[in-house]
Amino acid sequence: MSIFDLFKRRRRDAIRKHPFPEAWREILDRDVAYVAKLTAEDRTELEGLVQVFLAEKNMEGCGGLELTDEIRVTIAAQACLLLLHRETDVYPELETVLVYPHAYRAAGTKHAGPVVIESEDARLGESWTRGVVVLAWDHVSSTARHLGGDNVVLHELAHQLDAEDGSMDGAPDLGSRARFASWARVLGEEFEELSTRVHAGRGSDIDAYGATSPPEFFAVITEMFFEKPKQLRKRHPELYAELAAFYKQDPAER
Ligand SMILES: [Zn+2]
Numbered sequence: 001m002s003i004f005d006l007f008k009r010r011r012r013d014a015i016r017k018h019p020f021p022e023a024w025r026e027i028l029d030r031d032v033a034y035v036a037k038l039t040a041e042d043r044t045e046l047e048g049l050v051q052v053f054l055a056e057k058n059m060e061g062c063g064g065l066e067l068t069d070e071i072r073v074t075i076a077a078q079a080c081l082l083l084l085h086r087e088t089d090v091y092p093e094l095e096t097v098l099v100y101p102h103a104y105r106a107a108g109t110k111h112a113g114p115v116v117i118e119s120e121d122a123r124l125g126e127s128w129t130r131g132v133v134v135l136a137w138d139h140v141s142s143t144a145r146h147l148g149g150d151n152v153v154l155h156e157l158a159h160q161l162d163a164e165d166g167s168m169d170g171a172p173d174l175g176s177r178a179r180f181a182s183w184a185r186v187l188g189e190e191f192e193e194l195s196t197r198v199h200a201g202r203g204s205d206i207d208a209y210g211a212t213s214p215p216e217f218f219a220v221i222t223e224m225f226f227e228k229p230k231q232l233r234k235r236h237p238e239l240y241a242e243l244a245a246f247y248k249q250d251p252a253e254r
Contacts, residue, residue: 016048016051018051020050024069027073028047031074031145032074033145034078037251046080049084049090050073050077050080053079054076059072059075059096060096061099063100064101065100065137071099071137074140075140079157081226082157082247084249085247085248086248091164092164093160093164094132095132096132096133098132098134099134099136099140100135102136102138103138103139133157134156135153135156136152140153149207149228151223154222154223155219155220155222156219170191170218171184171187171218172246174246182242187221190206190221191210191214194208194210195211198211199211205231205235207220221239221243222247225243225244229250229254230252233252
């Protein structure tokens with residue numbers, strides 16, 4: 001461990017020692033549906049991660065939006081769900097979260113080098129590999145409150161995890177070559193299957209937006225893994241198993 005890691009760990013331990021504000025707890029209960037599924041132990045871990053996330057990341061209200069604790073905590077809690085149980089840093093590449101009041105629409109979706117710009121109707125966020133996530137609060141708020149399969153924060157932060165290993169390619173840092181081989185086979189097959197169905201005009205239980213590219217596929221199935229885990233496990237057991245191994249969580253059992 002480097003001296004910087006040591007400092008970072010000490011600083012984070014100090015941050016987590018502060019009591020988690022009761023008002024924040026109420027926000028979690030009211031605004032973030034997934035939290036109700038967590039064990040007491042997981043919830044404590046999540047609260048600590050939320051404290052670290054909010055202390056370390058710069059969150060800015062844009063387009064006239066005044067940031068409130070409700071906005072900050074709702075976003076941080078969902079971001080940190082993806083970190084639970086994992087020995088990982090707290091989005092080391094992510095510096096800034098920009099929050100707009102409403103969904104906005106730009107022209108189309110494109111992956112241009114390291115930059116991803118998303119603007120499809122249903123995907124009202126943007127994720128850059130270089131440390132910025134853009135979110136629309138109305139969309140964050142509505143997708144956080146119920147487990148409907150869409151979750152813009154989980155989606156954008158999955159892109160951040162994907163990019164942490166240096167390339168946004170649909171595979172986050174899996175830790176070993178063997179794990180990567182299995183991931184590439186299972187996700188590759190499922191991505192092909194989804195693409196084939198979508199291009200043939202057939203429906204799928206996986207959001208068709210996932211057929212856009214492997215990074216979008218990973219982001220979309222991350223949403224489904226947390227929001228519709230039983231359905232994912234039943235119909236795509238291998239895919240579910242890959243995500244369960246990566247996220248070290250088993251939401252279908254919660
Ligand atoms: Zn995306």
